[in-house]
Amino acid sequence: MSDNKGVRRVNEDLARERANCSFDVREITFLLDGGENNTITRKKIEDFTLTDELLSDKVPDECLSPKEKYENAVRKSCLFGKLVKDKLLEFGGLETFGPNSFVLRRIADAFFKEISPLLLHLGMFVPTILGQCTAEQQSEWLPRALSMQVIGTYAQTELGHGTFIRGLETTATYDPETEEFVLHSPTLSSFKWWAGGLGKTVNHCIVVAQLHTKGQCHGTHPFIVQIRDLETHQPLPGIKVGEIGPKLGFNTADNGFLGFDKYRIPRMNMMMKNAQILKDGTYVKLDRHGKMTYGTMVFIRVMVVNEVAFNLAKAATIAVRYSAVRRQSEKKPGEPEPQILDYVTQQHKLFICIATAHALQLTSDWLWRTFSGVVTDIKHGKTDSLPEFHALSSCLKAISTSDAALLIEQCRHSCGGHGYMMSSNLPLIYSFVTATRTYEGDYTVLLLQTARFLIKAWEQAEAGKPLTPTVSYLTKYFKDGRVPWDSTSEGIVNAAYGVAAGKISACVKSIRNRVKTGLSYEDAWDLTTVQLVAAAEAHCRAVICDVYRSEAVRLTEKSSPNVRAVMRQLTTLYLHYWALERIGDLLRYSAVSEEDVVALQQKYEELLALIRPDAVGLVDAFDIRDEILNSTLGAYDGRVYERLMEEALKSPLNAEPVNRSFHMYLKPLMQGKL
Numbered sequence: 001m002s003d004n005k006g007v008r009r010v011n012e013d014l015a016r017e018r019a020n021c022s023f024d025v026r027e028i029t030f031l032l033d034g035g036e037n038n039t040i041t042r043k044k045i046e047d048f049t050l051t052d053e054l055l056s057d058k059v060p061d062e063c064l065s066p067k068e069k070y071e072n073a074v075r076k077s078c079l080f081g082k083l084v085k086d087k088l089l090e091f092g093g094l095e096t097f098g099p100n101s102f103v104l105r106r107i108a109d110a111f112f113k114e115i116s117p118l119l120l121h122l123g124m125f126v127p128t129i130l131g132q133c134t135a136e137q138q139s140e141w142l143p144r145a146l147s148m149q150v151i152g153t154y155a156q157t158e159l160g161h162g163t164f165i166r167g168l169e170t171t172a173t174y175d176p177e178t179e180e181f182v183l184h185s186p187t188l189s190s191f192k193w194w195a196g197g198l199g200k201t202v203n204h205c206i207v208v209a210q211l212h213t214k215g216q217c218h219g220t221h222p223f224i225v226q227i228r229d230l231e232t233h234q235p236l237p238g239i240k241v242g243e244i245g246p247k248l249g250f251n252t253a254d255n256g257f258l259g260f261d262k263y264r265i266p267r268m269n270m271m272m273k274n275a276q277i278l279k280d281g282t283y284v285k286l287d288r289h290g291k292m293t294y295g296t297m298v299f300i301r302v303m304v305v306n307e308v309a310f311n312l313a314k315a316a317t318i319a320v321r322y323s324a325v326r327r328q329s330e331k332k333p334g335e336p337e338p339q340i341l342d343y344v345t346q347q348h349k350l351f352i353c354i355a356t357a358h359a360l361q362l363t364s365d366w367l368w369r370t371f372s373g374v375v376t377d378i379k380h381g382k383t384d385s386l387p388e389f390h391a392l393s394s395c396l397k398a399i400s401t402s403d404a405a406l407l408i409e410q411c412r413h414s415c416g417g418h419g420y421m422m423s424s425n426l427p428l429i430y431s432f433v434t435a436t437r438t439y440e441g442d443y444t445v446l447l448l449q450t451a452r453f454l455i456k457a458w459e460q461a462e463a464g465k466p467l468t469p470t471v472s473y474l475t476k477y478f479k480d481g482r483v484p485w486d487s488t489s490e491g492i493v494n495a496a497y498g499v500a501a502g503k504i505s506a507c508v509k510s511i512r513n514r515v516k517t518g519l520s521y522e523d524a525w526d527l528t529t530v531q532l533v534a535a536a537e538a539h540c541r542a543v544i545c546d547v548y549r550s551e552a553v554r555l556t557e558k559s560s561p562n563v564r565a566v567m568r569q570l571t572t573l574y575l576h577y578w579a580l581e582r583i584g585d586l587l588r589y590s591a592v593s594e595e596d597v598v599a600l601q602q603k604y605e606e607l608l609a610l611i612r613p614d615a616v617g618l619v620d621a622f623d624i625r626d627e628i629l630n631s632t633l634g635a636y637d638g639r640v641y642e643r644l645m646e647e648a649l650k651s652p653l654n655a656e657p658v659n660r661s662f663h664m665y666l667k668p669l670m671q672g673k674l
């Protein structure tokens with residue numbers, strides 16, 4: 001596929017797709033990056049970080065042993081970390097968790113096919129210092145953490161408890177004699193389990209433990225704990241630490257276990273922004289809201305929406321480019337085999353992935369802005385917006401991770417057998433994203449947190465009290481009766497809110513009816529949880545539909561007509577897709593008729609046809625470099641078969657024509673000598 005000057009040519013089908021695209025791809029890239037300047041900065045950072053020297057792996061990662069994989073990930077983390085530290089100042093520095101850190105997080109995928117053992121250090125250890133330490137403590141820990149003298153992780157989950165934080169068993173008992181806390185793991189189930197980087201990499205750790213002082217337990221609090229010697233890296237006396245073993249994914253993250261045997265740490269290692277222990281052991285609570293120590297979790301839930309939007313964009317890029325290159329079967333006898341992208345069922349599998357990646361990216365940007373407002377409020381001592389934000393971030397984390405994992409798997413299905421190859425990168429993208437549905441709060445558990453807020457909001461609406469913005473629709477749909485149907489985008493968003501209101505109302509009735517039969521409120525709630533999860537899902541879906549539609553309109557106000565048109569097609573596709581997916585709910589809670597359903601389906605199929613010529617342009621607009629995509633099927637040039645063969649030849653099994661097992665086992669078996 002090279003021309004006579006050695007320049008690799010792009011697959012002809014992909015080249016034709018690009019020539020036929022109706023819009024300027026860069027325009028959508030700028031929209032998704034949040035402006036042209038951001039794109040320019042991102043590309044500069046990519047150019048200086050994505051160097052051959054750092055990226056070249058002679059043997060594919062997946063062919064290495066677990067130990068070699070881990071060591072390679074540590075090597076690359078250190079080289080990448082140094083490069084970033086040395087050069088990033090040229091681009092305005094790594095303003096902590098500013099836009100450059102999002103860019104770096106994405107570029108990191110080029111270095112680590114799975115995950116960096118240092119991700120938790122930057123992703124959770126540093127943010128927890130920022131969120132949970134006093135200014136004095138920050139000045140002690142932050143410079144050491146940012147210069148990587150201190151490398152840390154976040155150890156909250158235990159063998160016995162992850163979801164139910166109040167059930168954690170690790171104790172931190174204050175000893176006023178020595179002004180120290182004594183950390184202890186009283187049972188096997190109290191061993192910390194899961195923290196990324198804990199197994200072998202970190203020397204420090206944020207430990208969440210039950211605080212005891214003056215004979216009283218004050219619940220869980222975070223502590224900074226040194227666990228390994230800074231010189232020798234040996235675990236310190238009183239610390240039992242190790243790696244938890246192979247997992248579905250995250251295999252370079254050395255997730256670890258940790259136990260304490262009456263291990264002492266200084267008083268000031270308690271993170272004291274929200275609560276303090278005085279020298280004499282007096283407990284002082286500073287958190288009026290009560291859940292401020294859960295702040296890092298809320299931050300990560302916000303970040304995760306962005307993570308999964310990007311990973312879905314990667315999977316969609318791979319699957320759409322491959323579908324333009326791959327030809328299979330025939331539509332009419334004797335005709336040439338079509339590109340598989342021309343099958344309407346393939347479009348149905350893939351275009352919703354592109355639309356969802358946009359929906360989640362725009363929702364994530366909106367959520368990040370909302371979060372910044374909440375953080376500013378909290379800095380000024382105002383915590384009123386926290387319950388609503390907790391409910392919002394919980395459901396958006398749950399739904400975005402669940403949707404992304406399902407759609408990434410759909411991308412893999414859409415690539416047939418080759419999608420099952422590790423070299424396609426789809427299995428690794430899936431294994432990474434499916435974990436997001438569990439960590440930082442399990443899907444069901446987080447939706448039930450949102451449901452709790454929705455039921456309270458319903459009761460407030462009933463009492464005629466004002467409602468916060470994301471639930472203000474409940475006032476409008478408070479009265480029973482079906483929501484009028486209108487097939488415009490705005491009409492579908494309204495109907496989605498109507499469905500959510502209808503489901504919340506049904507939950508309220510169900511709980512009340514059960515209580516009337518003599519059940520306790522808790523039992524009535526428990527029996528209604530299947531409906532409550534569905535109500536929270538419907539609420540979240542309505543929010544995503546609303547935010548996606550309105551943000552897409554706002555962002556494209558000054559766009560060229562063709563970009564505006566294709567962006568509108570995508571939002572309309574998303575709304576129609578979900579209307580059809582939830583048609584039973586619409587029939588129950590809105591005035592949609594049988595004819596309207598037929599019209600919805602017809603319009604959806606028309607949209608697939610309209611988007612088809614722009615599909616490759618749309619995934620090109622994600623502008624994800626080949627090094628980051630890491631995929632034989634999804635590279636920009638479409639050299640799918642050549643890359644598959646090149647990667648296969650790197651398999652260690654191909655290094656010798658005959659494997660020794662032939663002589664050891666097969667031959668004896670063949671000759672009846674085994």
Ligand SMILES: CCCCCCCC/C=C\CCCCCCCCCCCCCC(=O)SCCNC(=O)CCNC(=O)[C@H](O)C(C)(C)COP(=O)(O)OP(=O)(O)OC[C@H]1O[C@@H](n2cnc3c(N)ncnc32)[C@H](O)[C@@H]1OP(=O)(O)O
Pocket residue numbers: 077078080081101102104105108116118119122123154156157162163164165166196291294295297298300303304307386387390439440441442445449452453
């Ligand atoms: C060098 C190379 C490196 C390359 C990197 C490059 C640079 C990168 C830079 C930055 C990038 C960052 C990117 C980050 C990406 C992310 C990757 C992360 C990887 C993996 C991380 C995984 C970590 C973890 O999983 S940590 C453990 C998380 N655990 C959980 O989430 C547990 C879930 N459980 C809970 O949240 C709670 O227990 C609960 C909510 C279920 C119940 O809590 P409870 O029992 O205490 O409460 P109640 O049910 O009684 O409710 C009481 C009351 O409180 C309210 N509430 C609950 N939670 C909150 C909250 N968080 N905020 C506010 N309010 C809350 C609740 O609503 C109730 O209110 P009521 O009014 O109804 O009473």
Ligand SMILES: Cc1cc2nc3c(=O)[nH]c(=O)nc-3n(C[C@H](O)[C@H](O)[C@H](O)COP(=O)(O)OP(=O)(O)OC[C@H]3O[C@@H](n4cnc5c(N)ncnc54)[C@H](O)[C@@H]3O)c2cc1C
Pocket residue numbers: 120154155156157160161162163164193194195196250255435438439440441442443444445448
């Ligand atoms: C890849 C990965 C990385 C991780 N990294 C870290 C880390 O760095 N640091 C850390 O501290 N932790 C980490 N974790 C742990 C993670 O946060 C927990 O696994 C997660 O919060 C779920 O808790 P659990 O494992 O206790 O699940 P469980 O709560 O035991 O859930 C099991 C099932 O029970 C259901 N269930 C539980 N409670 C309820 C309820 N109240 N109502 C209804 N259903 C319920 C759940 O829905 C689920 O179906 C990581 C986990 C993974 C998978």
